[in-house]
Structure formats: structure tokens, C-alpha cells
Amino acid sequence: MAFMKTSTSLSIVVLATALVTGHVSADTVQDQAAFDTKSYGWDSVAGLGNQQIADDFRLKHSGKISNLRWTGKYHDSSIPGETKFEVLIFADRNGTPGKLLHSENVSVTGWDTKVSDSGSHRMLSYNAELLSSPALKAGHVYWLTICESDPETQVRWSWSFHKSDISGGYSYRLGNSSRWALGKKDMAYALSVSRSQ
Numbered sequence: 001m002a003f004m005k006t007s008t009s010l011s012i013v014v015l016a017t018a019l020v021t022g023h024v025s026a027d028t029v030q031d032q033a034a035f036d037t038k039s040y041g042w043d044s045v046a047g048l049g050n051q052q053i054a055d056d057f058r059l060k061h062s063g064k065i066s067n068l069r070w071t072g073k074y075h076d077s078s079i080p081g082e083t084k085f086e087v088l089i090f091a092d093r094n095g096t097p098g099k100l101l102h103s104e105n106v107s108v109t110g111w112d113t114k115v116s117d118s119g120s121h122r123m124l125s126y127n128a129e130l131l132s133s134p135a136l137k138a139g140h141v142y143w144l145t146i147c148e149s150d151p152e153t154q155v156r157w158s159w160s161f162h163k164s165d166i167s168g169g170y171s172y173r174l175g176n177s178s179r180w181a182l183g184k185k186d187m188a189y190a191l192s193v194s195r196s197q
Helices: 008-021
Strands: 024-032 051-058 063-074 082-093 096-109 111-116 122-129 141-148 157-159 170-174 181-183 189-196
Touching (some): 051 082, 063 141, 096 141, 141 189
Antiparallel strands (some): 024 189, 051 170, 063 189, 082 141, 170 181
């Protein structure tokens, strides 16, 4: 994990929040955004018959997730405009995702990284603010799922793997009711947390 400064726009949002609700700060507390160009990633699409991916994380500081960055691609290398994604946060249950703690829909436009994977698919980078994340505790294991959920896109979307294996791997399932199984790699994303001082 690496700590880094957040964007100017996020800093302005955090400052405005501090003026209204008390002093808060935003720190990138999980940064595994470097993506693997030598693998295809793994499909993560919302819906009962679609595969979902979850990656585990621990926070260094208690607080609410304020911002997410992640990387993925469409299997036809398309670069659509604003696209809908579903962000899910789960508690841990014996090393796999357990109780659903949070579900939020975001609309974002993928930024073309100008880099392709081994299958010549263009890699897209996404950035979204979460508006209603629950308060999460430092040191606890949680699971993050990011699913493409836009009915306007007909091509499957895949979440990219992280450049190297970190720890814990990922979980996957088909639809919302299937049991979670385990995979060995980690996913490409970074998250920022706003915390009270």
C-alpha cells in the first residue's frame, strides 16, 4: 500500500464537509491501482446471471470511503461515454464476502489509458466519488465489488487484475445468491477514506 495526495476536487469537497460537520481528512489508504497488462482480468457484471468479483481490503484509518479509482476493459475494446457501475461493500465471513453493508450506483466515464492488454483490449481508468459509504473500522477485513451495470452496453466488461499478487486474492460468484469461491490474484483499484480528526 502507498499513501498519496488526493485530487484537488476531492480536497475541495473534503474542506467543504469539514466546515459543515467538523474536521475531516481524505487519505488514500488502499492503493493497488497498478494494473496487469499481461492478463485479461475477470468479468464483473451486475445481474442475477452474471459473474461478480470481490477483493478484500483493510483500512489503516476508520472512516467512510469517499473516492474509488479502478481499471477495466470491454471485450471489444470500445470506449463508451458515461457508464453505470454498481459498487458493493461486504463484511468478511471466514475469508469470503459476507453480509452486504453498502450498495451504491455511480455513473462515470472511462478514461483511455492508451495501454492494451495481451488480447489487444484498451484499458480504461475510472474515478468515482461515493456519496453514502458506511463508516468502516480500521483493521477489519471488508470486500469491495465493482460491477458494470449499464443496460446500454452490450459487451462484457472485465475488472483488471493488479500488477502483482498482494495478499488474500479475490472472490467470485454468479449472480447475487451463489456461494463465493476464491481466486489467487488481486484486483486493480485504489480507495480514499474520509475520517474524523
